Amino acid sequence: MTNTRAKILLPVLENASLILFVGVFSVFAMKSAKFLTIENLINILIQSSSVGIVAIGMTFVLLTAGIDLSVGAIMFLSAAIAGKLILGGCSVGLAFVAIVAIGFLYGALNACFITRLRILPFIVTLATLFAGRGLSLLITQTRAMNLPELVQIGSARIVGIPFPVLVFAAVLIAAHVTLTRTAFGRHVYAVGNDAEAAKKAGINLGRVLFSVYVISGLCAAVGGLVLLSQLGAVSPTFGDKREFAAIAAAVLGGTSLFGGKGKVFPGTVLGAVLIQMVENGLNTVSADPYIYPLVISPIIFLAVFTDSVRHTQLQKLKRRKIRVEVFE
Amino acid sequence: MSEVILEFEGVGKSFFGVPVLRDVGLRLQQGHVLGLVGENGAGKSTLMNILGGVIPADSGVIRLEGEAHAPRTPAEASRKGIAFIHQELNLFTNLSIAENLFITTFPKRRVGGIPFLDRRTIREKAKALLAAVDLSVSPDTLVEDLSPGERQLVEIAKALGADARIIIFDEPTTSLTSREAERLFGIIERLRAQSISMIYISHILGDVRRLCDDIVVLRDGRVVGTGAREEFSLEKTISLMVGRSIDQIYPLRATAPGEEPVLEARSVSQRGIVHDVSFVLHRGEVLGISGLMGSGRTELARIIFGLDPIESGEILLNGSPLGRSGPRGRVRRGMAFLTENRREEGLLMDASIADNIGLVSLPAFASSLAKRIDHVRLCNAAEEVAHSVRLQSMGITRQAAKTLSGGNQQKVVLAKWILAKPSAFILDEPTRGVDVGAKQEVYRIIADLAAGGAGILFISSEIEELIGMCDRILVMSGGEIRECIERGDFDRERILRAALRENASA
Amino acid sequence: MTKGLSNMGDTKQEMKNRTLTRRTWLQTTAGGTLALGGWLTSCRSKKQGMTIGVAFETLQTEYWVASIETIRAELKKRGIRMQEAIADGDANRQFEQIKNFIARQVDGIIIAPKDKQTVIPMIKAANRANIPIVLYNRPPAESDAKSVTVVADNYAITKATVEYMAQEAKKSGKKCKAMILIGDLGDVNAIGRRDGFEDVAKSCSDIIEAVSRIPTEWNQEKALAGVTNGLQANPDLNFIFTSSDFMFPSIISALKTAGKYKKIGEEGHVLLGGFDGDATAYQMLVDRYLDADGVQDMYFESSASVQAVLDLKAGKEVPAIIPDKGFVIHQGNLKEAATRMWGANIKKQGTA
């Protein structure tokens, strides 16, 4: 009987991302002793925090069945301007404030085009991705800016916790609480589940959508800030292709592109860490570094594949019954 | 004698100049249940949509506790204490029951200025509401894990949560099993006891007469009968519902059905959907399938057309079994399916009329080798069919399907299939959302097709049109065929009774 | 992915939007066109005198930035207009930029190519239009295309640098676990520098054992991750050579995180060597973090390439390869060598 089989299959599919994570982890743990050391695990966290933060913002957008391709550009732009300011002799603190402001404005710009003028998020953010990277390159003249003083912050440890991880955790907690413990958060899910019904129920659709793009912009900026503090330099490749990494992380964490389904914790975090773990793991087993994309992309594919299978199985289970069979 | 809480007076509404409500007046008393009955298209839903703030009325007034009531949005209506429980439920399946109950009215608890959800209060309130509709599941359960019946109860609980004074039920039992329905009735009784007023819309007259204090019968947007339950025998209600002289609407069926079978179903079964369905459709025959929503008529059609899986039994077209072949195989073999959902399954809304009409028969107009489409021939053919169904349009190549009226859209779908010259048509609610004038033309087209030798499976919830058009009528309920009635002894009440008969095996 | 917005909106809203959108669109287009036009006029220029097209693959590193600035100054000094094009690491775009130069009939081209192969068709194109072309700092793959290259002897300079580091290591006595950051393998210079390192590592295998090779593809993020993980994998690593100075920030960051960024002489100092001679490297030398740095004589390369392109234009004979000897700067010769180190001067001028 197909239903019963599906019932057994579903739990497995539900937790596909977790299973993947554990699987990859144990593989590397077995392959190399160095992988399991505390320092290395902390390293993984540090390296994944930047993408993780951006991915958290991306999750908000994906939950509303939207998409934000401009996050990489936002990272670059905010970092570039921060760099200019610091080189121009402005205080680091002020520069960081500027970064956040830029993230906010950028997000608001996207949101305006999407909610006010009703253009597809894909196109809007594609265009602002173009413009944003161009603008940043214009500002930097594609020059590398070395800001060694920032590394102090990036490598600092507050009560033993590395700065990037600290920021990561802070953003994560804030996002998780917002999504699970506030009306806005629940409305985000509602909109993603059925925009029309949400409107009928009297949820302010425009405001919810606007906010998620602003949030995504903010997270991107903060992610850029963290990366900047780690690199201590801004190069023209800064934040390049990060939009894809962020989307991948969210999707790996079980977030659906069709909206309404996904969690920042554990989901997106697992995804982000998983991505970094693969890179780090391959490194510790000193595998050919070029092989990295060949490993990560099948994992992404697998995650989505299981999700779509799960979806079809659910459809099977949920087919409307119109008669009660006495024998069931 | 309790006082009137809601009153309609001279309410009228029309779409595309076609009146769907004419001078409707009715009164709902505090703590009463008002039964609203009438055939599809009688205007029940329109009336309730006006009350629920989904659409505005053209004329007339509604008084809620004496003062005028004209809600602009559903939200406003619900603020005024009117809860609308739609046929298709408006719940967010990815959220928990508790969250659905308070989606716009979350109790909050400020911590450092940030308004957090007060989850304890929410859960407790939710528990209380669920208890009120005796639904014994945790408020944290996701709605997607609930059965349709349980979801219905959640909707009711939501209404109570918004302390509604008037609750509108629109066909609440269609997707419920008899057990779930019983449960619902129990709740309704209790709400009445709490002197909450309700409007109950249903085809199932038995339920209506059992639940309601007063009954209002609508026909063609007019109130044709109103009064206390006692005054309405089943017979009287039915005759009021369908009491229209029918001969002028329906075309004369000149030809008699032929002998050789076109479409044949042999004990078709699918667990939980249909059970042991068999029938034969002959050349030139119009075979009606009557049944209420959720009787399995649409599901049967989808199985026959190969859209849904079939567990046992077989289906033959022109004598050859169809096996597992999907819609494509059916179409190639000469079967047509006009679905009940024109917008989502029938038309390419943004495409031109010509593209829509041509869609099915494209292969016929493609040269064998390069599969190049002969546009001239295609357009001429499309033109022809469009003309034959009397489609009104400004140029079939220029106008997009979505800009047509409901009637003309339906004609486009028909034309699409006619162009492919199939031998068997399955028409599911072909006159739904179509004004009376267009209805007549649809009937004419069906008659012509039958005269042309095609077999037609005519599915409808309007008994009247089946009686007007069919050679035989199969009556379905609970996924089974209850009766097969010959044209000679057609009888509305007999059909309705069969349609209302409970699922034996439940 | 667009479900969320596909159909939201009651007709009233639609109406409002329609008008709104129409207005906005008019403004965007009209405004846009005006702006564009105006700004094109603003940067209009009259055609007279000589023009040299300068096409750089990227300005990603201080070295490129400094180079293009020096070339600009050099040309200005000789009253020659310079047309600039940066390909941002895209060979195809660079090709199109060169074709643009040719279309505009520039008098000569100085190009810092993306890599040795993709530059060949560009040279050929220039040859066809017989416009003299000089390759800056990167030689082409061998072919029949005619060009002049001004390039540092990456191999030799690296070799010298690493040998100096080896000497330092010898003093400390203990055997070194070494790491090298390799550049883009498509870049001959990167290859030259790697080979320089590897050969020294071989010749004094008693002192240096190369345990970790990080391919960076000239990308700071890759470098950071690579070094961090490398240090993780080999905790006793104490010798790092980077194929380009612009990756020092990444190295410093990684070392700091691992708590191994120590001055020369301090306990646990990691022997550091680099290549280019940029400002960061100079600062590190002064602060006694960096042991040795291979310096390309950027001033020589810039003026030489300008001279070369002019000579070619004038029809003079020019050797196909103009080598830049370069030199090694280290704690020993810091004082006198600094004057010739471009990074040092930039630092003094306080730019970058």
Next chain:
Amino acid sequence: MSAIPSPSFWKRVFLSEYLVLYLSVLYFLAAWPLVPGLASGANLRDIFSNMLPLLVVAIGETFVLIAAGIDLSVTSIIALCSVVGASLMTADNRVLGGSVFAVPVGILAMLIVGLLIGAFNGATIAWFNMPPFIVTLATMMFFSGFAIWFTQSNKISNLPSGFTMLGEGALWFVPYALIITVVLALLAHLVLSRTLFGRRVYAIGHNVKAAAISGVPVKRTTLFAYLVSAFCAAVASILYTARLETGDPVLGQKILLDIIGATVIGGTSLFGGKGKVIWTVFGVLFITLIDNSLNMRGLSHFVIMIVKGAVILGAALLDATRNRWLAGT
């Protein structure tokens, strides 16, 4: 902007499907006096030779977009085909190097590689109904990574002249690239507008359910669309590789945005069901024109990127406006 012509005029312009062409011409005329050498024969030739490969990819993308899908993997296809083909044809290749078969085998291999990737995309999307965006994103990551791994990020040169002439060479005065592109474009146009397959692509783009019920082979058509897109990418790869005379594992990595941007500017809708080859031609022409003219003005390509971004947004706005007007009337 004080004197805005009557709405009816704007409407006519808006609703004309040649709007983007008009804009291109308008822009060209406006830029003519400002950009010395813009209209020179040499530069015009450049503009066209620059737009050819981009156009080829964009045409393929058009098919997928009309079918309400998206193909992000085209750039990786370009890169992988480039290195595979080059490694087969290069003189350093022991087996084929220098032989007469080198070129035909190489080209064939490139096309096959492309089609295989397209088949994978199409099949997974059609049969397991997975979201195209992620599927092609994953394949994009995988195959561009594979191309780099395959060559250890080395470029491959010494390609036979018989191949490289496809890039810059010409038959009399007509460049081969032009011939190939024109033929492909015409073919694509005919297939899309005149054949059964073409109509079906539009149908599934408009409404999958309705199409399926009307007997359209949805799965097969979807697969076909992705095959076309991949094939075009492979052809583009041939042109790019030939003109650079190099097999490059990062070839075209940066043009994904140009491809989708150009198609959208042309007016093809991401919702599916709407689009034409000719529109894409206009879109590509417009974007190339901007690129070239600003380039000729000596403006850095970052400025150009900003302008492109603005243009894409403008185009999207225009499209949205158009649709609302159509809906309104």
